[in-house]
Amino acid sequence: MGASVLSERFKGGSPYWWEAAPMRAIPETPLPATIDVLVAGGGFAGLSAALTLARAGREVLVLDAQTPGHGASTRNSGFIGSHFRGSYDTLAEKLGPARAAAMLRAGAEAHDYLMILLEREQIACGFNPCGRFTAAHTPEAYDALAIELDRSRKHAGVDGHMLSRAEVATEIDSPIYHGGLVTPRGGSMHPGLYHQGILARVLASGARVQNNTRVEAINKEADGTLSVLTNRGVVKANKVVLATNAYTPRGFAWFSRRIFPITSNVIVTEPVDPARLKKTLPNRRVMIDTRRDPASIRLTPDGTRLQFGGARGIPFTDYAKKALEIREMFIEILPHMADVKIDYCWSGMITYPFDKLPHVGVRDGVYYTMGHCGTGVPMSTYMGHKLALKILGDKDGATPFDDDDAHVFPTRIFYSGGNPWFVPLGARFYHFKDKRDIDRSLRKVGAR
Ligand SMILES: Cc1cc2nc3c(=O)[nH]c(=O)nc-3n(C[C@H](O)[C@H](O)[C@H](O)COP(=O)(O)OP(=O)(O)OC[C@H]3O[C@@H](n4cnc5c(N)ncnc54)[C@H](O)[C@@H]3O)c2cc1C
Numbered sequence: 001m002g003a004s005v006l007s008e009r010f011k012g013g014s015p016y017w018w019e020a021a022p023m024r025a026i027p028e029t030p031l032p033a034t035i036d037v038l039v040a041g042g043g044f045a046g047l048s049a050a051l052t053l054a055r056a057g058r059e060v061l062v063l064d065a066q067t068p069g070h071g072a073s074t075r076n077s078g079f080i081g082s083h084f085r086g087s088y089d090t091l092a093e094k095l096g097p098a099r100a101a102a103m104l105r106a107g108a109e110a111h112d113y114l115m116i117l118l119e120r121e122q123i124a125c126g127f128n129p130c131g132r133f134t135a136a137h138t139p140e141a142y143d144a145l146a147i148e149l150d151r152s153r154k155h156a157g158v159d160g161h162m163l164s165r166a167e168v169a170t171e172i173d174s175p176i177y178h179g180g181l182v183t184p185r186g187g188s189m190h191p192g193l194y195h196q197g198i199l200a201r202v203l204a205s206g207a208r209v210q211n212n213t214r215v216e217a218i219n220k221e222a223d224g225t226l227s228v229l230t231n232r233g234v235v236k237a238n239k240v241v242l243a244t245n246a247y248t249p250r251g252f253a254w255f256s257r258r259i260f261p262i263t264s265n266v267i268v269t270e271p272v273d274p275a276r277l278k279k280t281l282p283n284r285r286v287m288i289d290t291r292r293d294p295a296s297i298r299l300t301p302d303g304t305r306l307q308f309g310g311a312r313g314i315p316f317t318d319y320a321k322k323a324l325e326i327r328e329m330f331i332e333i334l335p336h337m338a339d340v341k342i343d344y345c346w347s348g349m350i351t352y353p354f355d356k357l358p359h360v361g362v363r364d365g366v367y368y369t370m371g372h373c374g375t376g377v378p379m380s381t382y383m384g385h386k387l388a389l390k391i392l393g394d395k396d397g398a399t400p401f402d403d404d405d406a407h408v409f410p411t412r413i414f415y416s417g418g419n420p421w422f423v424p425l426g427a428r429f430y431h432f433k434d435k436r437d438i439d440r441s442l443r444k445v446g447a448r
Pocket residue numbers: 040041042043044045046063064065066067068069070071072073074075076077078079080081213214215216243244245246247248249264265266309347348349350372373374375376377378379380
């Protein structure tokens with residue numbers, strides 16, 4: 001059965017997004033000896049920082065170890081939300097109600113900033129303001145969603161409404177969910193086209209961008225400047241933005257010891273009959289569920305295929321085999337799609353810090369933003385902009401995620417960075433618990 005569910009066109013390892021937005025080859029030019037701001041990493045965070053800085057008249061050089069966009073920024077699912085991972089009540093207990101509320105609002109502001117940027121820069125990336133359905137995989141998860149809705153309403157002005165188990169089919173034709181939360185704000189986009197658009201604006205703004213240029217070390221000189229060692233020589237910079245996120249090399253030990261990269265995967269089906277798609281996602285909203293290893297479903301921007309994300313955390317090399325495993329999850333949610341073949345499967349890396357919260361700050365002259373935990377399309381764009389404002393000395397650069405005595409960027413004594421050996425173990429445990437909770441909850445309501 002294995003091969004028969006993958007189409008003859010099956011592509012493993014190459015994102016669907018790269019068909020419409022191939023990686024851009026940028027001609028190699030000599031590196032300058034000095035620059036005002038050097039940005040390491042050409043994903044959304046690095047490019048967003050570069051755009052704000054270049055528009056403010058700063059001289060900017062963006063270096064990417066591969067091709068800008070080669071990281072998570074053109075591999076993601078393209079869901080646009082107004083939140084980050086983290087519950088208000090837990091945060092309020094840890095950081096106090098004011099900061100917890102400010103964090104909630106920052107999630108909403110990140111969404112709004114992305115909308116403003118797309119409009120201002122006229123970036124056509126198929127943004128669809130379809131809203132989101134967050135599906136509860138257990139009745140307990142449903143209760144937690146209702147609490148989170150109450151907090152988001154109160155503290156961030158983000159509205160929504162709950163749906164019962166009986167009403168789930170109005171959002172997704174799946175037998176496994178126990179209701180959920182509809183959030184009309186947010187939606188979906190084509191992340192490849194968004195990246196292509198912001199890269200074009202950065203180049204047009206006068207910033208320089210170079211491919212295949214790896215930042216290997218950053219040393220602070222006696223005069224306060226930074227000496228940036230790359231595989232193509234040394235560049236002296238006044239400021240450096242480290243926007244390498246999950247791809248941060250182990251050599252940057254202070255950072256890599258504070259984040260663990262997690263492999264995250266996506267499959268895209270062959271084109272499906274429009275009437276079947278209409279019945280599957282009647283309101284064409286994106287769907288994400290509440291399990292520990294969340295499953296996500298959306299339509300591709302042209303509305304012809306289904307895209308599914310899930311089965312995170314376990315590194316692999318065989319895309320065909322992985323696609324079959326991910327498809328099992330997909331079919332459990334949408335059993336009526338069992339005859340539909342898979343055209344694409346790819347993966348990328350997201351970062352989680354140990355406290356599962358974004359971290360922003362400056363360390364030894366290096367400005368960083370990391371740990372957006374899978375919500376980074378709006379968050380990394382917004383945080384890149386905020387880093388640029390910090391460099392420009394603008395007080396609006398402050399964020400509630402700035403590292404300080406209360407919000408410390410934590411590490412663990414057992415973790416030396418780069419090889420998060422505990423992630424596959426945790427992922428297997430989470431998959432087991434998710435499956436057990438789903439089976440148990442469905443048995444309780446007589447649906448299994
Ligand atoms: C499969 C998947 C699905 C996702 N789905 C969603 C979603 O639906 N919605 C959402 O909001 N978020 C999602 N995310 C997360 C989102 O894509 C990321 O948070 C975001 O793209 C991170 O952007 P970034 O610029 O910080 O990092 P990246 O885009 O990862 O860019 C880092 C860059 O740094 C470069 N680099 C690394 N080391 C060096 C070095 N030494 N020198 C120079 N350059 C270097 C890399 O080549 C890379 O280009 C998903 C991620 C994945 C992988």
